[in-house]
Amino acid sequence: MLAKIREMNEKAYKATRKGRLKLRPSKIKWIDMSTTERIGPSAALALASEFHRLHYLGQTSSTAIDIHRWKPEVIESLRQIGLLDILKITSKSKKPLVNVGTTAILPLRSAKSVIGAEADELNGEIAGIVSQIDFSDELRSEVYDVLVEAMDNVATHAYPDNAVWAFTHAKAWWMTAAVNADERKLTVVIYDQGVSIPVRLPTWQNYYLADRLLQRLVSRFFGTRYEVSDRTKDGLVIRTAMKVAVTSTGKSYHGKGLPRMKAFIEKCRGGSLRILSRSGEYRFHKKDKVKSDKDLSHDVELGGTLIEWEVSY
Amino acid sequence: MSNAIAETPEVNGPASYIKIAEDYSRTPGGRKKVTGPFSGEEFREKLLVPHLKSALSGHGYVNVVLDGVAGYPVSFLEEAFGGLVRVDHFAKADLNNVLKITANSGRFQTYSDLARRFIETAENE
Numbered sequence: 001m002l003a004k005i006r007e008m009n010e011k012a013y014k015a016t017r018k019g020r021l022k023l024r025p026s027k028i029k030w031i032d033m034s035t036t037e038r039i040g041p042s043a044a045l046a047l048a049s050e051f052h053r054l055h056y057l058g059q060t061s062s063t064a065i066d067i068h069r070w071k072p073e074v075i076e077s078l079r080q081i082g083l084l085d086i087l088k089i090t091s092k093s094k095k096p097l098v099n100v101g102t103t104a105i106l107p108l109r110s111a112k113s114v115i116g117a118e119a120d121e122l123n124g125e126i127a128g129i130v131s132q133i134d135f136s137d138e139l140r141s142e143v144y145d146v147l148v149e150a151m152d153n154v155a156t157h158a159y160p161d162n163a164v165w166a167f168t169h170a171k172a173w174w175m176t177a178a179v180n181a182d183e184r185k186l187t188v189v190i191y192d193q194g195v196s197i198p199v200r201l202p203t204w205q206n207y208y209l210a211d212r213l214l215q216r217l218v219s220r221f222f223g224t225r226y227e228v229s230d231r232t233k234d235g236l237v238i239r240t241a242m243k244v245a246v247t248s249t250g251k252s253y254h255g256k257g258l259p260r261m262k263a264f265i266e267k268c269r270g271g272s273l274r275i276l277s278r279s280g281e282y283r284f285h286k287k288d289k290v291k292s293d294k295d296l297s298h299d300v301e302l303g304g305t306l307i308e309w310e311v312s313y
Numbered sequence: 314m315s316n317a318i319a320e321t322p323e324v325n326g327p328a329s330y331i332k333i334a335e336d337y338s339r340t341p342g343g344r345k346k347v348t349g350p351f352s353g354e355e356f357r358e359k360l361l362v363p364h365l366k367s368a369l370s371g372h373g374y375v376n377v378v379l380d381g382v383a384g385y386p387v388s389f390l391e392e393a394f395g396g397l398v399r400v401d402h403f404a405k406a407d408l409n410n411v412l413k414i415t416a417n418s419g420r421f422q423t424y425s426d427l428a429r430r431f432i433e434t435a436e437n438e
Contacts, residue, residue, distance in 0.1 A: 113348055113349035113350075114350075115342065115349055115350070116340030116341055116349075116350075116351060116383060116386075117340045119383070120339075120340045137420055138420055140383070140384070141383065141384040141420060142384070144340075144383045145384040145385060145386050148341070148342065148343060148384070148386040149343075149386040149387060149388060151343060151349070152342075152343030152386060155343060155348035155349060156344065156345070256387050256388065256391060257387060257388060260387050
């Protein structure tokens, strides 16, 4: 799945998934990025979170190997997001190791609870890069709202006590932002390693609406019944969850956060929302007044939920 | 039930102000206390409910001023304001009489509308 996250290749993703399984006491702990050409903010965040999780678990840092063979662009992106610090790879210079264009990735932030101040401080860092005029108070509020809402979703839903885990989780979220000054684009990302939207959806109060719609769609297009364990429909599940959350009213207050994630993009001149969860992906795109959305399901599982907003400013 | 946004009602008597940015936090959190600091639940329990009870027992009203914060996640707003009906079982008519939600700048008007809508659409749990 991370291979589908912009600018990260399949091999890097597999290394990440392998890494999660290896990040246990008494196991070999290493990271080799020598075959990765480039890495964007979302993929860098997901990768860094794998190693940052060890800090929460009180375990020792992992080791990077063959760094001399890593692409300078990859090293610089990982340095910016803070992975080199996590791996205790020190650089004498604070200057960029290589020109990676005008994209600046902010250091990852992480916590186990809903901390509005973290989103506010990230906004402050963005404002340090983007001019006051471009990063308006309205845009700052939007970023704050969706990030804190996403933190709340993580804290409330992502790590249920009764879940069975293939690894030791930290019950945390990780977030970052990136600014591309040339293209005047702001990217904001939040990631968790929880059970995912497809797994949690049946606990929604309005799940019967989603289930009814899913069964109808799956029966019509695939000739089968939908089962939660069926990862090949995860993209459709996320899209359906979004649709039901947007259109359903009534006493249920579950799922009100999802429409808010999309509304952020709808208010902007142009931008996109990407939600990757388990094996599914949902994309919503807006350019000028034209809106479109689609869903995908991937062969490889992400292991959690990643939400990415990219907006033009 | 109507989905129309209720207008901020005309309220009378002495005002009891809750300026969220000054009296609570400039960085509101999520829905429940258990998930982190400055939640909507904590705001409702610590500030909103005591002020409203006081207003209902007298002849004044509560004016909640939304301006000056970093933003409001929907879960915070729903828990703080929708929770008055869902959890604390305030009558919507009473809230119309004693609760004013103020946004002095346009940026916060959306939040004010949303808070009102959450009260209107909430049902007792």
